[in-house]
Every structure is written in structure tokens, then in C-alpha cells.
Amino acid sequence: MKIVLPLALMLLAACTPRISGLMPIEPAPDNSRIDTVRPLLKWEPMPEGDDPRITELVYDVQILNDSGSVLVERNGLTVCEFQVEHPLEYAHAYLWTVRARFRWDGRRRQTEWSRLSDSSERLAVLTIPLPRYLPFRTPTKPSSQ
Amino acid sequence: LLLALAIVAAHCGCGGVAPARLPDTPSEDLRSRFGRIGVTWNAVVEPVGGFVPARGSWDGAGRGAVAGMLADLKITIGLTGASAVAGEAAPFLMAGFLGLGLAMLPVSAMIGSIYGAAAAPDARTVQAAVDALQGAVDRQQFPRRVAETILGRASVSLDDRLEEILPGTRLDGIDTLLVVEPARLVLVGPYNVNPDLQLLLLQSASLTRVSDHRMLYQVTLLHLVSAKAPFLSWGKDDAALLRSALDQLSQPLGERLLEEMFLLHPLPENQDWKKVKP
Numbered sequence: 001m002k003i004v005l006p007l008a009l010m011l012l013a014a015c016t017p018r019i020s021g022l023m024p025i026e027p028a029p030d031n032s033r034i035d036t037v038r039p040l041l042k043w044e045p046m047p048e049g050d051d052p053r054i055t056e057l058v059y060d061v062q063i064l065n066d067s068g069s070v071l072v073e074r075n076g077l078t079v080c081e082f083q084v085e086h087p088l089e090y091a092h093a094y095l096w097t098v099r100a101r102f103r104w105d106g107r108r109r110q111t112e113w114s115r116l117s118d119s120s121e122r123l124a125v126l127t128i129p130l131p132r133y134l135p136f137r138t139p140t141k142p143s144s145q
Numbered sequence: 146l147l148l149a150l151a152i153v154a155a156h157c158g159c160g161g162v163a164p165a166r167l168p169d170t171p172s173e174d175l176r177s178r179f180g181r182i183g184v185t186w187n188a189v190v191e192p193v194g195g196f197v198p199a200r201g202s203w204d205g206a207g208r209g210a211v212a213g214m215l216a217d218l219k220i221t222i223g224l225t226g227a228s229a230v231a232g233e234a235a236p237f238l239m240a241g242f243l244g245l246g247l248a249m250l251p252v253s254a255m256i257g258s259i260y261g262a263a264a265a266p267d268a269r270t271v272q273a274a275v276d277a278l279q280g281a282v283d284r285q286q287f288p289r290r291v292a293e294t295i296l297g298r299a300s301v302s303l304d305d306r307l308e309e310i311l312p313g314t315r316l317d318g319i320d321t322l323l324v325v326e327p328a329r330l331v332l333v334g335p336y337n338v339n340p341d342l343q344l345l346l347l348q349s350a351s352l353t354r355v356s357d358h359r360m361l362y363q364v365t366l367l368h369l370v371s372a373k374a375p376f377l378s379w380g381k382d383d384a385a386l387l388r389s390a391l392d393q394l395s396q397p398l399g400e401r402l403l404e405e406m407f408l409l410h411p412l413p414e415n416q417d418w419k420k421v422k423p
Contacts, residue, residue, distance in 0.1 A: 020412075021412065022412070047412060053173075102410075104173055104410060105173070105177065106304070107176075107304045107305070108302065108303065108304055108408065109408060109409070109410040110404075110408055110409065110410065111409065111410055111412055112404075112409055112412075
């Protein structure tokens with residue numbers, strides 16, 4: 001028991017997704033199966049959003065297919081959620097990501113795109129075509145009766 | 146990737162400085178003191194490094210012998226390790242496999258050398274591929290293209306104006322100089338007579354304060370090209386494979402360097418998702 005518990009905790013920690021960039025709320029990165037083809041994407045607000053040096057804070061969202069092509073792009077959102085307007089395909093794997101854009105003391109700045117991260121450190125590896133964005137999977141099509 | 150890093154580090158004689166971690170982006174305080182920024186590039190061309198296949202049958206025979214023995218040892222270690230689960234018979238099996246593996250070493254070396262002598266390309270063909278690769282790198286002017294990408298992107302996505310400074314020209318009125326260093330290109334792959342190789346690219350860039358030449362920030366990005374091919378294929382058709390890889394990389398590299406230096410606002414360290422879940 002003395003050995004099993006720490007091992008289990010270590011395993012759990014290793015399985016917990018680490019996130020770079022803004023934190024997602026929905027779909028959850030550790031339970032990415034959703035029950036609609038028009039998901040509502042939600043994320044945590046920019047951590048320093050109430051800093052007076054930050055102005056014109058907006059968010060950009062992208063939904064990509066698993067080969068990295070951008071399917072849905074919405075820029076300049078002022079709220080921390082985005083309702084997908086046109087239904088996605090049933091039983092498909094997608095990726096999504098979000099970033100904040102703002103002015104810091106009047107100069108344009110942005111956060112990196114949210115993504116899953118293997119390490120607590122930012123690695124100097126240029127990932128092409130795409131990093132590990134946040135996955136979700138749409139439900140299977142309900143059978144018509 | 147770790148293997149590639151180790152190979153690069155060993156090749157460059159720079160063990161321990163492999164760029165595994167990105168430095169923090171420049172602080173907003175530092176950015177506010179950049180002043181007028183010039184962008185230039187280092188026009189020195191570095192040779193393509195890394196693996197070169199055996200040149201001719203004698204070299205091929207030597208490498209083949211070593212590769213054969215390495216393969217023999219690998220199989221021997223695998224079988225010896227696997228036989229540890231055989232219960233009471235384990236010591237006998239392990240000793241048997243170890244003895245057999247060691248006894249087979251000269252045979253493996255012989256087979257490897259015969260294969261190596263037959264498979265090795267001739268020295269002139271290899272040298273032609275080396276020259277084709279180097280010529281392609283000379284003509285590509287990769288650091289210049291990365292610098293041009295940075296300048297182009299800066300004009301649409303930055304409030305600071307970046308100015309092009311040709312290498313060797315005066316820096317009148319420039320406060321901070323961004324230098325795109327020569328890309329380090331290394332072909333990496335397993336030790337063999339003529340193995341499939343991948344191109345590893347390391348691209349550095351730095352920001353230096355002109356008044357006292359103090360380096361303010363330096364970053365190195367690494368990219369491992371997914372294409373795998375033998376050395377001669379990398380040099381084929383005027384190094385078409387290498388040129389294609391570089392063509393695809395200059396734009397994303399330039400954009401990423403620009404973001405790191407001027408645009409990305411640091412957030413807290415990467416976070417465990419569950420810890421901050423509301």
C-alpha cells in the first residue's frame with residue numbers, strides 16, 4: 001500500500017493534461033467527447049485582464065480538423081465563450097484553440113494559442129504543421145426512427 | 146528527438162547546450178527600451194553537418210562490419226534479457242544466448258562487411274551529393290529569407306517599425322539589432338552503411354543593444370523535418386529535398402521568431418488543467 005499509493009498518484013499526475021496558453025473550460029481536455037455538433041467552447045479569461053495596462057482585450061478561436069486545416073475561425077470575441085453556429089460533422093475528431101489579443105501600454109500583444117503540453121517548460125521545437133491543440137469529438141449521429 | 150539532439154550536440158562539440166527549452170520572452174519592460182530596431186542576418190554559410198555515407202567499398206566494408214556487430218549485440222542483449230523470465234532455466238538460457246551472441250560476432254562482422262562493401266556508394270557520387278547540398282545551402286540564403294519574413298510580418302502585426310540593415314552596413318540611429326544567425330543543418334540517422342536520414346534544423350536569432358553590444362535576448366528554434374531519405378537522395382536533383390524543406394521552413398520560423406521577440410505576452414507557467422478547473 002505504501003508503494004502503490006505514491007505510484008498511483010504519480011500515474012494520475014502524468015495523465016493530467018498540462019496546458020499552455022489560456023485555460024479551456026469546455027470541452028474539457030481530459031474528457032473531450034461532447035454530446036452536440038454545435039458545441040459551446042468556453043475558456044478562462046485572460047489572467048491579467050483587469051491590469052490597467054491591458055486594453056482592447058479580445059479573443060480569437062479556431063476549430064481545426066485533425067489534419068490541421070482551420071474549419072472555423074472567429075476573431076475579436078469580447079466574451080470567453082463561442083457558440084459554434086454551423087453544425088460540425090457527427091462522429092468526427094476536431095481540435096480547438098484560443099488566444100487573447102490586446103494592447104499592453106498601447107502596443108499590440110497576444111498570448112500563445114492554447115495547447116496541450118508535455119512539459120512544464122516551453123520547448124524550442126518548431127512544430128509544423130500544428131502543435132497539440134485541444135481535442136474534442138462530436139457524438140455519433142442518432143439513428144432516425 | 147532526444148537522439149537527434151544528442152547527435153547534434155556531439156557533432157557540434159557542444160554537449161549540454163542543445164536548445165531543449167525556450168527562454169522566456171523578453172519582458173515588457175525590456176521591450177519598452179528596444180528603441181529603433183534594425184534587422185539583419187549573418188551571411189556566413191555553415192556546412193551541412195551530420196551523417197555522410199560510406200565512401201566506396203573499403204569504407205563500406207568497415208562500416209558494415211561495425212554495423213553487423215552492433216546488430217548482433219543488440220539481438221544478444223534482447224534475447225539474454227528476455228530469457229530472464231524463464232524461471233529456473235533462466236541462467237542457462239541467458240548464458241547460452243550470451244555465448245552464442247559473442248561467438249557469432251565475427252560472423253556478423255563478416256556478413257556486415259560484405260553487405261557494406263556492396264551497398265556503399267562510390268566516393269565520387271557521395272562527394273557530388275555533398276557539393277550539391279552545400280551549393281543549395283549557399284544559394285538559398287536561408288537567414289536572409291527568415292529576416293525578410295520577420296520584416297514583412299512586423300509591418301502588419303507590430304506597432305514597432307523594424308528596419309532592414311544589410312550585413313556590414315552602418316547602424317546609424319539603430320538602438321537594438323536583431324540578427325538572424327546562419328541555420329545549422331544536420332542530417333541525422335542511425336549508424337549504418339547508407340541509412341535513411343532526417344534533416345535537423347537549428348535556427349538562432351538574437352537581440353543586441355547597439356551602444357554597448359550587450360546581448361539582450363537569444364533564442365534557438367529546432368525543427369526535425371519529417372522526410373527520411375538516404376544521403377544521396379538528399380543531394381539528388383540539385384538537393385531538391387533539402388531546398389523544399391527550407392522553402393517550407395523560412396516562413397513559419399520567421400513568424401515564430403517575431404512572436405517570441407515582440408508579440409507573445411508571457412502567461413503563468415504551463416498549468417495542470419485539473420488544478421484550475423472551476
